[in-house]
Amino acid sequence: METRSNHVLVGAVVLALIGAVVLFLVWLSQAGGNQDKHYDILFKTAVDGLAKGSSVTFSGVPVGQVESINLVPQAPEVIRVRISVNNSTPVLVGTFATIKGVGFTGVSAIQLDPPESDQRRLTGAREITCPDTNRDRVCPFGEAIIPTKPGALGQLLNSAPELLERVSTLTLRLTELLSDRNQKSIAAILENVQVISKNLAQRSDEIASTMADARVAIRQAGDAAESFGKLADTSNDLLQKDARPLIADLQRTVRSADTSMHNLDAAIGDARPGLQAFSKQTIPEVGQLVRDLREMSGALSAVAQRLNTQGAGGIVGGQKLPDYSPRKK
Numbered sequence: 001m002e003t004r005s006n007h008v009l010v011g012a013v014v015l016a017l018i019g020a021v022v023l024f025l026v027w028l029s030q031a032g033g034n035q036d037k038h039y040d041i042l043f044k045t046a047v048d049g050l051a052k053g054s055s056v057t058f059s060g061v062p063v064g065q066v067e068s069i070n071l072v073p074q075a076p077e078v079i080r081v082r083i084s085v086n087n088s089t090p091v092l093v094g095t096f097a098t099i100k101g102v103g104f105t106g107v108s109a110i111q112l113d114p115p116e117s118d119q120r121r122l123t124g125a126r127e128i129t130c131p132d133t134n135r136d137r138v139c140p141f142g143e144a145i146i147p148t149k150p151g152a153l154g155q156l157l158n159s160a161p162e163l164l165e166r167v168s169t170l171t172l173r174l175t176e177l178l179s180d181r182n183q184k185s186i187a188a189i190l191e192n193v194q195v196i197s198k199n200l201a202q203r204s205d206e207i208a209s210t211m212a213d214a215r216v217a218i219r220q221a222g223d224a225a226e227s228f229g230k231l232a233d234t235s236n237d238l239l240q241k242d243a244r245p246l247i248a249d250l251q252r253t254v255r256s257a258d259t260s261m262h263n264l265d266a267a268i269g270d271a272r273p274g275l276q277a278f279s280k281q282t283i284p285e286v287g288q289l290v291r292d293l294r295e296m297s298g299a300l301s302a303v304a305q306r307l308n309t310q311g312a313g314g315i316v317g318g319q320k321l322p323d324y325s326p327r328k329k
Contacts, residue, residue: 036064036084039128040143041097041110042072043079049101049108056083057100058112063089066110080141083110093126094119096149112146 047069056064064085072078085091094115099108128146130139139145176182200207 035087037087037089037091038067038082038084038143039091040139040141040145041081041083041148042145043081043099043148044077045099047079047081047099047108050081050099050110054107055102055109056085056112057109058085058089058091059114060111063112081110082141082143085112090114091128091146092120093128095128095146097146098149113149 050066050069052066052068054066055062056066064083067082067084070080070082072080089112091112092115096113098111098113100111101108128144130142130144
């Protein structure tokens, strides 16, 4: 009887210990879970090297790890990476996430960069959280989203095709440049440069003399420019002192000519009625007088002609009839 009671007591104690261990493990897991914060990061570039369990660093300090990597069904070009970081990690508004390569092993990690001091002052050093309003739109996957910016590795991978194409084009052009024909042309150019250098070396004395003459010419040009400046100053003084009276006389002459023109216009206006009467009455009478004088001149010319041919009798007597003589049969 005592043996059975001892077995029951031992079994009860063992069960109690097992329950206490289970409760301790549950509490420990819950306590550990409460120390982590979860965020989503949406990448639009390849995430080569990332995997579940990859490291998450904040300014180079390890603060968490990658929990999952999934594609977004509505946008297959977007990759959603969920991370967990320590509860003490200051993930403030303005924090950016980038993919950073770890050495040359091909393994990558997520680097969190803190915001700048000016941005912290503007945002009030608030942490990235899901708002109470429009939660589904701002946090469509249930966790706050950390914005991204292209990292050095991502930029290199994105620009790799274009870089390779440019390298290929450059190689092709260098091959064309260094062809046999161009090499001969370059060799000829170098020979010509050598000949020119030799000729310049032989004529160094002439070149030095020419440069000396050029210095003298430049000095003379400077002196001429200075003299021209002095002449300009003298001309300016002359114009200001002597030309002012001449300009005043010219202005008075122009005013007098203007007054004379006004007087001439007034005189023409006064003589205009007489001119109109002369043109309408006198000119026709003069025309009639000229015609009468022409007729008189014609009559006098006829009298003078008759006087010359017939004498005074041609003017006093009548016209003499011709003598009649009978026609002989």
